[in-house]
Amino acid sequence: MDQSSEEKIMEIVNNSYSKVAKKLLTDTSNCCEPSVSCCSPEVEGSTVQELSIISVNNIPTLGCNTNLIEVAKISTGEKVLDLGSGPGKDTFAASILVGEKGSVIGVDFSDDMLTLANKYRDDNKITNVEFRKGNLTELPVENNSIDVIITNCVINLVPDKTKVFEEAFRVLKSGGRLIDSDISIINPLKADLINNEQLYCACIGGAVTEDDYVRNMKEVGFENIEVRRQYTTSFTIGEEAVPYASSYFIAFKP
Numbered sequence: 001m002d003q004s005s006e007e008k009i010m011e012i013v014n015n016s017y018s019k020v021a022k023k024l025l026t027d028t029s030n031c032c033e034p035s036v037s038c039c040s041p042e043v044e045g046s047t048v049q050e051l052s053i054i055s056v057n058n059i060p061t062l063g064c065n066t067n068l069i070e071v072a073k074i075s076t077g078e079k080v081l082d083l084g085s086g087p088g089k090d091t092f093a094a095s096i097l098v099g100e101k102g103s104v105i106g107v108d109f110s111d112d113m114l115t116l117a118n119k120y121r122d123d124n125k126i127t128n129v130e131f132r133k134g135n136l137t138e139l140p141v142e143n144n145s146i147d148v149i150i151t152n153c154v155i156n157l158v159p160d161k162t163k164v165f166e167e168a169f170r171v172l173k174s175g176g177r178l179i180d181s182d183i184s185i186i187n188p189l190k191a192d193l194i195n196n197e198q199l200y201c202a203c204i205g206g207a208v209t210e211d212d213y214v215r216n217m218k219e220v221g222f223e224n225i226e227v228r229r230q231y232t233t234s235f236t237i238g239e240e241a242v243p244y245a246s247s248y249f250i251a252f253k254p
C-alpha cells in the first residue's frame with residue numbers, strides 16, 4: 001500500500017473512533033456501535049471486573065478481549081504503555097496494578113478519544129496516568145523506557161504494522177514484553193473486501209493472519225512469541241460472512 005493510501009485509511013479510522021468518543025462523551029450508556037468498533041463478547045470474571053475500583057468497571061471498552069490486564073501480569077512499580085488507549089479502561093486498570101511507584105502512558109491519535117480518556121482520569125482522580133497524542137507508527141515515547149506494552153484491538157487498524165512493531169521494540173527496555181490483544185483473519189480477504197471502510201473500522205479489514213502477525217513481530221526482533229487464541233467468530237457484511245479470530249500475541253524484547 002502506498003503512503004497516501006495508508007494516510008487515507010488512518011484518517012478514516014481516526015474519524016470513525018472520534019465519532020465513537022463523541023458519542024460516549026454525550027451518552028451515559030456504555031459501549032459503542034458494533035458496526036464501527038471492536039466491541040467484544042463479554043468475558044466473565046476478568047481481573048478488571050473483579051478489581052474493587054468501581055470507577056474502572058464503569059469505563060467502556062472498545063477492545064476485543066476483556067482480560068488483557070490479567071494476561072499482562074503487571075506488577076507494582078512497572079512502567080506501562082497502552083497503544084491506542086481509547087477510553088482508557090485497560091490504561092486505568094494497569095494504573096491500579098502498578099501503584100504509586102509505577103506509571104502508565106496511553107497513546108492515541110484521536111483528539112476526541114484523548115478528551116474522553118482525560119475526563120475519566122480527572123473524574124476518578126487518577127494520578128499515575130498520562131495520555132499522549134500520537135500515531136503508533138511514530139510513538140511519542142523515549143527509547144528503552146517501558147517495561148510492558150499493552151494494546152487492545154488497535155494494531156489491526158494500522159496499515160503499516162511493521163512500523164508499529166519497530167516502534168514498540170524501540171521503546172521497550174531489554175527484557176520488556178508486549179501483550180497484544182488483537183483480531184486476525186482466518187483466510188485472506190477477498191479483493192472486494194480489502195480496504196472496505198466499514199470492515200476496516202470494524203477491526204477486520206486491516207487484520208492479518210496469526211502467522212503473518214507472528215512473522216512480522218519476529219522480523220523486528222521480538223522473541224519467545226506466544227499466540228493464545230480466545231475465540232473464533234465471523235462478521236457479516238452484505239451476503240458475506242468473514243471468519244476471524246481474537247487472540248493474544250505475547251512477545252519479548254531480548
Ligand SMILES: C[S@@+](CC[C@H](N)C(=O)[O-])C[C@H]1O[C@@H](n2cnc3c(N)ncnc32)[C@H](O)[C@@H]1O
Pocket residue numbers: 010013014017018037038060061062063064083084085086087088089090107108109110113134135136137151152153154157158
Ligand atoms: C478499537 S479502539 C480500542 C481502544 C482501547 N484499546 C480499548 O480497548 O478500549 C482503537 C483505538 O485505537 C486508536 N487508533 C487507531 N489507529 C491508531 C493509530 N495509527 N495511532 C494511534 N491511535 C490509533 C483509535 O483512535 C481508538 O481509540
